Amino acid sequence: MKYLTHTLASVVMLSATGAAYAEASANVALSSNYMFRGISQTGEDAIEPAISGGFDFGHESGLYIGTWASNVELADADGDGEIADMEMDIYGGYSGEMGGLSYDVGLLYFWYPGTDKLDFFEYYGSLGTSVGSADVGLSINISPDYYAESGDSYYLNASVSLPLSDSFGFNASVGYQSIDEENTFGTPDYYDWKLGLTTSAMGLDLELAYIDTDLSNSDCFGGTDFCDGRAVFTASKSF
Numbered sequence: 001m002k003y004l005t006h007t008l009a010s011v012v013m014l015s016a017t018g019a020a021y022a023e024a025s026a027n028v029a030l031s032s033n034y035m036f037r038g039i040s041q042t043g044e045d046a047i048e049p050a051i052s053g054g055f056d057f058g059h060e061s062g063l064y065i066g067t068w069a070s071n072v073e074l075a076d077a078d079g080d081g082e083i084a085d086m087e088m089d090i091y092g093g094y095s096g097e098m099g100g101l102s103y104d105v106g107l108l109y110f111w112y113p114g115t116d117k118l119d120f121f122e123y124y125g126s127l128g129t130s131v132g133s134a135d136v137g138l139s140i141n142i143s144p145d146y147y148a149e150s151g152d153s154y155y156l157n158a159s160v161s162l163p164l165s166d167s168f169g170f171n172a173s174v175g176y177q178s179i180d181e182e183n184t185f186g187t188p189d190y191y192d193w194k195l196g197l198t199t200s201a202m203g204l205d206l207e208l209a210y211i212d213t214d215l216s217n218s219d220c221f222g223g224t225d226f227c228d229g230r231a232v233f234t235a236s237k238s239f
Contacts, residue, residue, distance in 0.1 A: 021060045027068075028053035029236035034070050037155060037177055038192025038213035041072040041087065044225035048073070054089075064106075065092040074118065084112040093124070102128040110147070117149050134162035151180030161198075169198040171209075186221040190214055207234045 034041040034050035042048035054068030067090050074084040093106020105125045112118040126139035137159045146153035159173035174193045179185045196209030212229030220227035 023058050023060075025056045025058075026054065026239045027056075027236060029234055031232055031234040033230060033232050034072065035211045035230075035232055037175055038190070038194075038211055038215075038227065039187075039220075040226045040228075040230070041070070041074060043073055044228075046228075046230045062094045062096040063092075064095065067091070072112070074112065074115075084115045084118055086113055087111070088113065100129055108141070118147060120145060120147050120149075122155075134160055136160045146179060146185065148185060150182075150185035153177070153179050164197075167199055171196045171198060171207075187215055187219055187227065190219075190227075203237065205236045205238070207236075208232075209234070 029050075029052050031050045031052070032047050033043075034048075034052070040048060042050050050070050050072075052068065052070035054066060056064060056066035058064040067088065069086060069088040072084055072087045074087075088111045089108060090111065091106055091108040093104060095102070095104040095106075097103070103126065106123075108122045108124055110118075110120050110122070120143050122141045122143045124139065124141045126137055128135060128137040130136075137157075139157045139159075141155040143153045145151060155175060155177045157173055157175040159171065161169060161171035163169050172193070172195050174191065176189070176191050178189045179187070182188045190213050192211070192213045194209050194211045196207050198205065198207045200206065209232050210229065211232055213227045215227040217223055217225065217227070
């Protein structure tokens with residue numbers, strides 16, 4: 001648990017600098033499927049609903065902490081038959097902007113209550129900027145021991161979003177997941193991608209996206225449909 005010291009330090013610094021300068025926010029979402037880096041976390045069918053939500057606390061200095069949770073359906077890695085039905089993420093970091101370039105660095109802990117070997121840490125960093133009317137970003141996540149104790153890993157992702165009109169937007173991303181112990185994780189290294197349309201209605205943010213990977217069924221956890229491409233609809237609200 002030594003990696004938590006970075007997040008705990010952020011908590012202490014936020015408290016020491018005074019709650020009067022901190023800002024709280026919250027979010028909630030309903031999705032037809034919870035896709036993480038192109039792989040479903042809620043089931044093999046095209047529609048496997050997920051309810052998620054989180055809280056964030058940010059300081060004007062750029063320091064922040066937060067938590068996010070969703071339902072999942074994941075088998076524990078030790079083969080004891082236990083199923084994880086919840087994922088909780090705990091994170092803290094520092095973000096800011098310099099010369100039109102935004103940046104974000106931090107530490108993220110993935111916790112799956114009721115299981116023994118699924119939890120893992122990641123260090124993350126991202127850069128973002130605007131090119132004309134488009135927002136572009138590049139991020140990296142690095143884990144010293146990835147999901148299900150599958151060894152060193154890193155995930156690279158490039159993204160772009162732009163307005164199509166006053167009411168609609170477009171976003172796209174492509175990522176690459178590298179895994180040290182592929183047999184332990186259940187797949188070889190892979191690419192994932194996403195194409196999405198966004199809009200707002202009745203006070204909600206709406207997105208319809210197609211998400212897929214380059215993994216075949218035989219490469220996907222011994223012949224499953226978790227890695228299949230699918231359309232995902234999400235309705236979300238931030239407070």
